[in-house]
Amino acid sequence: MKDNFSPLDLLALRADFPILSETVRGKPLVFLDSAASAQKPRAVIEAMRDAMEHQYANIHRGLHWMSERTTEAYENARDLTAILIGAPSRDEIVFTRNSTEAINLVAHSYGRGMMHRGQAVLISEMEHHANIVPWQMLRDAHGIELLVCPITDDGDLDYVAYERLLASHRVGLVAITHMSNVLGTYTNGARLAAIAHAHGAKILLDGSQAVVHRAVDVAALDADFYVFTGHKLYGPTGIGVLWARAELLDAMPPFMGGGDMIGSVSFERSTWARIPHKFEAGTPAILEAIGLAAAIRYVKAIGFDEIGAHEQALVDHALARLSDIEGLTIIGRAQDRGGVVSFTMRGAHAHDVATLLDRAGIAVRAGHHCAEPLMRRLGIDSTARASFALYTTKEEIDFLADTLLRVREFFA
Amino acid sequence: MFEDVADLYQQVILDRGRHPRHAHRLDRFDATGKGDNPMCGDRVQVWVKRDDAGAISDVGFEARGCAICIASADLMAEAVIGHDAPGLRALSDDFAQMVRSGQSASNAALEQLKPLGGVSDFPSRVKCATLPWQALMGALDAPDETEAAHG
Ligand SMILES: Cc1ncc(COP(=O)(O)O)c(C=O)c1O
Numbered sequence A: 001m002k003d004n005f006s007p008l009d010l011l012a013l014r015a016d017f018p019i020l021s022e023t024v025r026g027k028p029l030v031f032l033d034s035a036a037s038a039q040k041p042r043a044v045i046e047a048m049r050d051a052m053e054h055q056y057a058n059i060h061r062g063l064h065w066m067s068e069r070t071t072e073a074y075e076n077a078r079d080l081t082a083i084l085i086g087a088p089s090r091d092e093i094v095f096t097r098n099s100t101e102a103i104n105l106v107a108h109s110y111g112r113g114m115m116h117r118g119q120a121v122l123i124s125e126m127e128h129h130a131n132i133v134p135w136q137m138l139r140d141a142h143g144i145e146l147l148v149c150p151i152t153d154d155g156d157l158d159y160v161a162y163e164r165l166l167a168s169h170r171v172g173l174v175a176i177t178h179m180s181n182v183l184g185t186y187t188n189g190a191r192l193a194a195i196a197h198a199h200g201a202k203i204l205l206d207g208s209q210a211v212v213h214r215a216v217d218v219a220a221l222d223a224d225f226y227v228f229t230g231h232k233l234y235g236p237t238g239i240g241v242l243w244a245r246a247e248l249l250d251a252m253p254p255f256m257g258g259g260d261m262i263g264s265v266s267f268e269r270s271t272w273a274r275i276p277h278k279f280e281a282g283t284p285a286i287l288e289a290i291g292l293a294a295a296i297r298y299v300k301a302i303g304f305d306e307i308g309a310h311e312q313a314l315v316d317h318a319l320a321r322l323s324d325i326e327g328l329t330i331i332g333r334a335q336d337r338g339g340v341v342s343f344t345m346r347g348a349h350a351h352d353v354a355t356l357l358d359r360a361g362i363a364v365r366a367g368h369h370c371a372e373p374l375m376r377r378l379g380i381d382s383t384a385r386a387s388f389a390l391y392t393t394k395e396e397i398d399f400l401a402d403t404l405l406r407v408r409e410f411f412a
Numbered sequence B: 001m002f003e004d005v006a007d008l009y010q011q012v013i014l015d016r017g018r019h020p021r022h023a024h025r026l027d028r029f030d031a032t033g034k035g036d037n038p039m040c041g042d043r044v045q046v047w048v049k050r051d052d053a054g055a056i057s058d059v060g061f062e063a064r065g066c067a068i069c070i071a072s073a074d075l076m077a078e079a080v081i082g083h084d085a086p087g088l089r090a091l092s093d094d095f096a097q098m099v100r101s102g103q104s105a106s107n108a109a110l111e112q113l114k115p116l117g118g119v120s121d122f123p124s125r126v127k128c129a130t131l132p133w134q135a136l137m138g139a140l141d142a143p144d145e146t147e148a149a150h151g
Helices: A010-015 A042-054 A065-085 A099-114 A133-142 A159-168 A189-198 A246-251 A286-302 A304-323 A350-359 A372-378 A394-411 B011-018 B067-079 B085-101 B108-121 B123-141 B145-150
Strands: A093-096 A120-124 A145-149 A171-177 A202-206 A225-229 A240-244 A262-265 A270-272 A328-331 A340-345 A365-367 A383-387 B031-037 B042-050 B056-064
Touching (some): A065 A240, A065 A286, A093 A099, A099 A133, A099 A171, A099 A202, A120 A133, A145 A159, A159 A189, A189 A202, A240 A246, A286 A304, A304 A328, A304 A394, A340 A394, B011 B108, B031 B123, B042 B123, B056 B067, B056 B123, B085 B123, B108 B123
Parallel strands (some): A120 A171, A202 A225
Antiparallel strands (some): A262 A270, A328 A340, B042 B056
C-alpha cells in the first residue's frame, strides 16, 4: 500500500503489531499516544517468549549451556544498541531500567562523584521531569547550581541565551532534551555539544523521544552522555540505555552496589568490575534486553530514513489539518520537529477533549506531560497531545481532525 | 457519535463547567484548603464560611481543571450548605463511593450531586470529581483562620 504520501508499506507494517487490530468499545483502535509508550511488533513479543520457552538462565554466572547462550543474547543487545546510536565501543552501553534511571545514574555518579560545589548544571525550559528532578536533588545534596535555558515562543531552544549562560557561569554539565515530548522540537545536539565543550562543560542529551524518529549518532553529535528508554522504541518496558564516553564511565564511581558489578569482594573492601558491568548491579533485565534487541533489529530493517520521512509527512499533514480547526491552538511551532503535536481547544479542557476522543476509539494523552515548568512557561495548564509512530496512518490523522470538529461542537 | 458520554456530560455538568456560580474566593472566610492532582496538574482551592453553630454557610472555590472538576466543585458548594464537619465527612465519603462505584448511599444531600454519578464509568476521571472534595476536607482540617486572626 505504498502511496505518494508515505514510503512505507503501512498495511504490512501494521500487521506486525497485533494490538493494532484490537477494537476499543467496538471501535477500531486509533493509537495516537506512542510518545508515552509505543506498541510492540510481533518480533519483540516473540523474541521474549522464545527466550522464556527455549533459552533462558541467569547471565554471567552459570557455567552451563543455557547461561552461556543467554549471556550471548544479552550481550548481543548491547552490540545492537551500540550500533543503533553510533557508540564507538560496546563497553560504553549501560543498561538501566529506563531513561529516568539513566539520568539518575549520571546525576549520582557523575554529579556527586565528579562535580564540585559551585559548578552548575544547565537544563532547559522544555525538559521532562525526568531531566529536572534528579538535578534538583543533586543541587540540594551537593551544592550544585541549577540553571535553566529559556526557549523561544515558537518552542525552539534559545541558542543565544544558551551560549550566554555557558559564558557567564561555571557550567560543568549541560542536560538537555534531544526532542521535546510536548512541543516535538528537535534540538540541534551537535551545536549544543560544540558550544558546551567550548566552555569546558560536558553534555547529556535526553534522547527518549529523539531515537524513535531518526537515526542518532552520538559520535557525530560529539555528546558525552546520551540516554533513552526501550519502551518508546517499540521495545518492552523495564529496559533503558545510558551511553557515555568510556573515559567518563571509567572515572565515575558506581551507582549501585551488589552482584555482577564487582571485581572482588571481601569484608574489608571490594573492587569494581570493568565498564559497563560496574554500572549493572544485580541481575539485569535479561528478557527486556532481548526484547530491545529485537526492536532495534526491527526498526533498522525498516530504516530510519523511511521512518523519518513517513513521520514528517504525518506531522505536516496533522499541522495542516489541525490548524484549520477554529478555536484549536497548536502548541509549539519549532522549525525542526518530530512526531508529536500538542494542542489546546478553546472552551474545552484537555481532559474533556481526551475523554471524547477516547469514546471515538482515539487514544491521545492529556495533561502536563511530565513537563509542568514548560506548561507554566507557555502560560497553560495542560494540552492534548497526539503522537505518531511508524504505524500511524494519514487516515488516522484525518479521523482525529474530523472527530475534533465534533468535540468542538459538543463543548460549544 | 458521543451518545455514550451523555451520562458523563449531562447538561448540568456542561452548564456548571462552563458557567460555575461559586467560582470565586470568599472575602470573609473561616478556613481554606487545597487539592492537587500531581498526575495531571489540576488544582482546586476552596474557601468556607461557617455559621455560629459550626455549619457551613458559604463556599467559594477557584479551580484549574476540566469540566468535571469545575462542575463538581460548583455542585459541592451548594450541597454542603448547612452541614457540620461530621456531616461533611460522611457526605464526602458517600460522594467518593458514588463516583467510584456508581452506587449511592441513602444520603439526602447526595441527591444534588447525582449528575456526577456517570463518572464511575470513566475510571481515569474519578479524581477530577473528587479533587474539590479533597480541598474541602483540607479546609476542615486547617486551622481556623478567623480564630487565628483574632489571636
Ligand atoms: C523527553 C523524555 N524524557 C524522559 C522520559 C522518561 O522516560 P521513562 O519514563 O521511560 O524513564 C520521557 C518519557 O516519558 C520523555 O518523553
